[in-house]
Each structure stands twice: as structure tokens, then as C-alpha cells.
Amino acid sequence: MTARSEHEGVAPAGLPETVRPGGTAAPSEAVLSARDVRVSYGGVSAVDGMDLSVAAGQAVGLIGPNGAGKSSFLAALGGQVKITSGAVSLRGEDVSRMPVHQRARRGMIRTFQMTSEFAGMTTFENLVTAGHGARGASLTAALLRPRETGRRDRAIARHAWDVLDRFEMTGIANAYGRELSGGQRRLVEIMRCLMCSPTVLLLDEPMVGVAPHLVAKLITDLKSIRDDKIALIIVEHALEVVRELCDHVVVMALGRPIATGSYEDVVSDREVQAAYLG
Ligand SMILES: Nc1ncnc2c1ncn2[C@@H]1O[C@H](COP(=O)(O)OP(=O)(O)OP(=O)(O)O)[C@@H](O)[C@H]1O
Ligand SMILES: [Mg+2]
Secondary structure, eight states: OOBBBBOOSSSSSSOTTTOOOOTOOGGGGGEEEEEEEEEEEETTTEEEEEEEEEEETTTEEEEESSSSSHHHHHHHHHHOOOEEEEEEETTEEEEETHHHHHHHTTTTTEOOOOHHHTTBHHHHHHHHHHHHHTOOOOOOHHHOOHHHHHHHHHHHHHHHHHHHHTTOOOOGGBBBBGGGGGHHHHHHHHHHHHHHOSSSSEETTTTTTOOOHHHHHHHHHHHHHHHHOOEEEOOOSOHHHHHOSSSSEEETTTTTEEEOOHHHHHHHOHHHHHHHHH
């Protein structure tokens, strides 16, 4: 079976009904779906008609040469950049015009940027801060309802310990962000996302800066997140990671999908090879 171009529009024979050439889950099963999404910067097109739908527990890899528009598309899904046309919906609700925090409240989380604030906090503090952000904690609520706030603080702290435990990271709970290795930082970023109880996790090059011996651990951790029925969309240049992790791969070039299918299908596609060779 060869990779299908987007315009073919027919489910390849032998694939389950839920997996279609857009990337992709049947509309009724999709937690996230994007239709004909376009992004331009000052009139210059970066994303030029992307379709994608992803079901719970599915990991979709987004690959393509530098400047293809992968990060812009991810940011369009997360709400960090505005779309010029098209639509993004989350569990059937149109979120196309919603700001980032409202999409996040609905479960669509893009990995946090590494900020100086992160570096100055311990891992535990980082997780707890993310947990408070996700629940919209406010000072007014804390003053008006101290008992409820105390209960919530304890629940968030418990959640943070559970997440640390699950990823065997309790040993770095009290380490400051600035003391962590590249791989540990990536893991903290992902754990922070989990504090927000995501339904869709958007990851942009999660393996950058990760030492080779930690790559396998990170892949295992991402698989376990996927197996928890969280939908993953991963932009990654490290193709072995995509091969290991992703049920489905979408190849982008010049803002458009040029092939979709299994990893093996897309890498053997001639159009894809040409796009990579430039
Ligand atoms: N903030 C911005 N302002 C103007 N142009 C931008 C901006 N961000 C990206 N671009 C341009 O949009 C196009 C797509 O960029 P994008 O970063 O989305 O690609 P990418 O596939 O993620 O590339 P890479 O693999 O190098 O990360 C490129 O031509 C890039 O120069
Ligand atoms: Mg990018």
C-alpha cells in the first residue's frame, strides 16, 4: 500500500473504518478536528489548507521539511496564532476564535515554553503552578472560600505527586528548573501539561535537547499518555520517534499535507522524498 495524497479522499483498503486519509479519525470519533486551516503572517502564507482529525488515544505525527508550516499549524490548533480561514473544533465545539486559555480549559494543551519563571522554581512548584492555572485559581476565591481552597490545594499537590511518581521523577521534585538536564526539562514540560488533564496534547519537537539515553524513556512515557486515551499531535524531526510512537503520520510541505498514512507508507512516498530533498 502506498501513502495517499490528501485529494484522493478514499479510505485505503485494509485500514479500520476509523482511520482515514486525513490523518485521522472518523468525524464522530474525533476529539480534535481541523478543516481547511490557513495561517498567514503579514500576508505571507504559512499554512495553506490543513485538514486533520484525531481520536482519543491516537498519536499523529506531523513531519516535513523546515519551514513547512508545522509549528504554525500546531499554534493555530492551540490558539497561539490566529487562523485566517478554516475551522478548529474540539469535541464538536468550534474553538476557532477562542483564546488559548479557553481552549486549554477544554483540554487542548500545547507544551509550555521554557521560561525564566520555570527555571527559578522546583519541579514540584512547577507542577502545582500548572495545576492552579488549569483550574483558574484566584485570590478572591481563596479569601472567600478558604476551606474549599485548602481542599483544592491538597488535591493539586496529590495530583503533582501522582504525576511525578508515574514518570519516576520524584527524585527531581525539589530540583530547580535551571538544574535539570534537557531531557528532564522536557519531561517536566509534559508533566505540567498533564496537570491540566488534557484531552489533546500538542507537542512541538519534544526530543530537542534530550540526551540519547533518555529518548527511549520519553517515548515510553508518551506511549503511556497515549494509552490513557489522550490524543497526541507531535511535530518531530527525529523520524525514529515518529516511527515508534505514531499510529498515523501527516507530511506537510509548503503549508499543505502532501501525504498521510502509516510511517512506512509516507517515508516511501516519492513526493515526500522529493520534498525532503528540497
Ligand atoms: N512569527 C512569524 N512571522 C513571520 N513569519 C513566520 C513566523 N513564524 C513562522 N513564519 C514563517 O512561516 C513559515 C512556516 O514556519 P513554521 O515555523 O511554521 O515551519 P516549521 O515546519 O515548524 O519549520 P521547522 O521545521 O524549521 O520548525 C516559514 O516560512 C517561516 O519563516
Ligand atoms: Mg517548527
